[in-house]
Amino acid sequence: MSKESKNKLAYSDKLQEIYQKAMNIYSKKSKLPNFNEETTQELDEIVFRADNAKGVFAVLTTLLVHKSLMPQQDIRYYQTKFDNGFSGRTIDTKFITPFLKSISFPAPSTSGWLTRTLESSQPYMLDYKPAISPKTLKSAFLNLIDKVQNYDLNSQEALVYIFALLVEKREEERLDNLANPHNLPISDIILLLETHFNYSYEGGGSGASRLPVLAIYSAYQCMMNQVKRYEDKILCELENHTSADTRSGSVGDVEIDEQDGSAFEGVEIKHNIEVTREIIEIAYDKFKSQQTKRYYILTTANMDRADWNVLNKEIRRISKIHGCQLIVNGVYSTLKYYLRLLDDTSEFIENYVENIKNDSAVKYQHRKAWNDIVSRLSNE
Incomplete structure (x- = not known):
């Protein structure tokens, strides 16, 4: 060292x-x-x-x-x-x-x-x-x-x-009374989240990168009880925002385990960072020693400029070596798909509100921004 x-x-x-x-x-x-x-x-x-x-x-x-x-x-x-x-x-x-x-x-x-x-x-x-x-x-x-x-x-x-x-x-x-809108169309939910993630926070918005993680985690909290793929699986608690995955032993920002504690699925989430081959390689280092069945690398960045030939080549290489199904996608498109799987999207909003209320990396300004954004949307 x-x-x-x-x-x-x-x-x-x-x-x-x-x-x-x-x-x-x-x-x-x-x-x-x-x-x-x-x-x-x-x-x-x-x-x-x-x-x-x-x-x-x-x-x-x-x-x-x-x-x-x-x-x-x-x-x-x-x-x-x-x-x-x-x-x-x-x-x-x-x-x-x-x-x-x-x-x-x-x-x-x-x-x-x-x-x-x-x-x-x-x-x-x-x-x-x-x-x-x-x-x-x-x-x-x-x-x-x-x-x-x-x-x-x-x-x-x-x-x-x-x-x-x-x-x-x-x-x-901390704001105790966070806005908790119900019965929103999926398009409005995505708009709320995108605005919340990219809000003009004071001081550069330290902690804002945690918000997409909480959104994806909130969706998994819903899916664990509603999607057959996750039947009998365990959604692990979120690691502290300051804990490095390699030090904590986690395979990603979000982890779903088998009953025996082995990693079943992992998710690495980037905020406004384009996915590159190097990011895929770093992610692979986290799960290569485990029998992870599926692994997502999601980003809020626009991936239109990504070199998909390079990315797909690396994805195929890892699949041949490890057998894991590695998926690179956008946070927003993934959330749209997940929300369509749910019986009631209001449960997702409830989870997200609870998570931003209690997560230590989320600051007062992030909670206040959420209320402001919801209020603005409801008045449009």
Whole structure:
């Protein structure tokens, strides 16, 4: 394993550990860490300002995570140009900000260190000169770093506290009353989904690629009880959006298993990405060791420009080697076909609404967009 892979695993595991502790606090399985009044107020300030000061939040998260992994590191020296410094920006860009986005926490576009107020020629001492606004946030930010470095404030417990409050805030923002239209024609359902997938989400729409996965999964939830092919088969629970299939052991985004646990059918879903031979090869690596009967690679992208001669050649090659029926198709055309198989398409809508309500990768803006789109369609 490369050094970068080991680092990614270390930061990923630590973030997941901290996040899980925060989730346990939210579900009342454990209690919120206890600090003195001053420190509690400083941590609360970070949480309160997180949405409008994403850079400060990402930087502090990076420093606290790094300190928990490297206790001997003085986290005030966040650049390699400092004596005994380290590259906080690299760690943030590669590991921290992507994770914050994946759990729908406030996050900058790529790194918290994009602003001059956070990346200067000075370490984060109490007399740090650049103007972080407001002053209460600057004071909280620098004091917490100082306490971690000089007064044995536990960096991991501090971050558990911050994460726990952000989880509570995030859950409060979830929309409980999602629109659930019934008796729509299939054409309107497809229009709703296509508009939802491609909505102009703030910040580039991180998490929108999960929506086509949830739509296909919702269709399978219906078909498991209505289509003879899936009689006695098991629809596996969806993996976490941040889990790599190769690491989780799943053959794709959606997996249907035999009763003995072996893979029966798999689906890999791409959002606005054209299917290429390389994508087919990567998918084959996931299922080649199993006796998968059928495997779909679906995309929301327009496949008119695809080189079907190359794709079909690769599909035939895999079929000869493995015996799996490999199918490349569009998400929308596949959903149209699946919906025609159902006794009542309202069940599909109910499943999709429930899935976007509860999936951790789906954010408040995706849920709000769904309500807005349904409302607009009903008024046309």
